Amino acid sequence: MAAASGTRPEHMAPAEVFYDGTEAKKYTSSSRIIDVQAQMAHRCIELMALPPGHRCFILDIGCGSGLSGEALSSAGHAWVGTDISADMLTVGLARGTPGDTLLSDMGQGLPFRTGSFDGAISVSAVQWLCYATQKSHQPYRRIRAFFASLYRCLKRGARAALQIYPENAAHLEMLSAAAAKAGFRGGLVVDFPNSTKAKKYYLCLVAGSGERDDSAAAATSAAGAAAGAAADSSSSSASDGDLKHSDAAMEATDGMGSAMTSSGLVVAMGRRSSSDFEKRRRSRAQDRVGAHAPARKEWVLRKKEQRRAKGLPTRSDSKYTGRRRPDRIT
Structure with missing residues (x-):
């Protein structure tokens, strides 16, 4: 199922329907998608600010066919992935994905024990919660259930780096408010803020208080500053954007109001x-x-x-x- 130009996948069908067998194979076999997913996954790993030299246990939310999980494995970490598309998970198993995967709807909460993970990443997945694909779905309740369960299964002081494609400012506000309500601290990191096609949004969240909290804000600010410097010197081919989201969809995220500033790459969340x-x-x-x-x-x-x-x-x-x-x- 190919997306028409200017149409977001979230508007076409539920994730478990959109990513059927044909779309899953096409998605995983595209060299461009593999490259972009790897870049964003490595960026999420950087934003987690994991202790150097330690093998950590990471949760990959919306792991799909395991493209982002390969970045975790290459960094020396063990990981578990969840996804709502059985076809994507099947393709991942056929590729020999090194991590364990689980068929699960993140809108119903993450089925893991308290304090199980040292960190969490998600690439191009969490924004699906902002859409009601069934009559029984209430987006804000599903988002609240997701963040509450994510907070529970992370160790105190652990960080979650969630790469998202918000369609508008309301979706971004809904995600940020639900994360703050669940107890997370953190903010928004914007890579390539002056670019329309290459702009990327990352929710960087800290679960409660812990020994890693003191360096969390500094690490996020340093990461955002590094991204700003890279944005000035990078070429358009370095980060063309994900094929799952068209240029028109990315342009819709420009009107974020006061939450997005061209000069400040790191935006605080949840405090007035x-x-x-x-x-x-x-x-x-x-x-x-x-x-x-x-x-x-x-x-x-x-x-x-x-x-x-x-x-x-x-x-x-x-x-x-x-x-x-x-x-x-x-």
């Missing part, structure tokens, strides 16, 4: 500045003194027009319409 609270406090104070009286009058007039349209008894308008009644002296 004191200035935000001060603005809200002033806004509430203005409401109390009647600073928004014109808006109140417009609202009253609109409601009265609605009542008249329904044939309900409505008082006529006057210069006092929408004004607050003064306190009566008793």
Whole structure:
């Protein structure tokens, strides 16, 4: 099943249907996809900031046919992968994937014991949770279940690096909010922020507090700065983007608002500045003194027009319409 130009796979069919036997073989046999997946997997490993010289146990979420798992194996780590597509896992077994794989829907939670993994990666998978492919699916609940189970199965202080293709700012906000609600700390790393085709988003999350927390923020900032330097000198062929997502889909992620800045590659998640609270406090104070009286009058007039349209008894308008009644002296 080939995706039409400008169409995201998430809009065409559920992941377990889209990646059937034919698509799984075509996906795994493409040299370009293999190269891009390997680059993003190595980037995720870098963002996890694992202790050097240690063999770690890593969870690969949405492992597919094992392309990202090969990067973990080449780095000397043991890994377990999960995916919702049985055909992708079958192709991976035929290729001799070194890690263990499991057929599982991440939207229903990850079926692992508490504190099992030293880290987690995901390449081009988590954004599927933002779409309801069945009537019973509620995206935000599925995202909450995923992040809650991911937090549980990671060791304290472990990091998760999730490469995503958000379609819009709402999807990015939904993922970030659910991660913060589950207890994660961290932020967003944007590679090649000034490029339309090569731009990549990584959610870098830290599970609770632990001995690795002190260096987490510094490692993320250093990684983001390195990506910014690489973006200026890299050619377009170094990172053309994943074939699963078209150029039009990547252009849709440009309007991220304040979450994305061309100068700052690392964006903090889940914390509001004191200035935000001060603005809200002033806004509430203005409401109390009647600073928004014109808006109140417009609202009253609109409601009265609605009542008249329904044939309900409505008082006529006057210069006092929408004004607050003064306190009566008793």
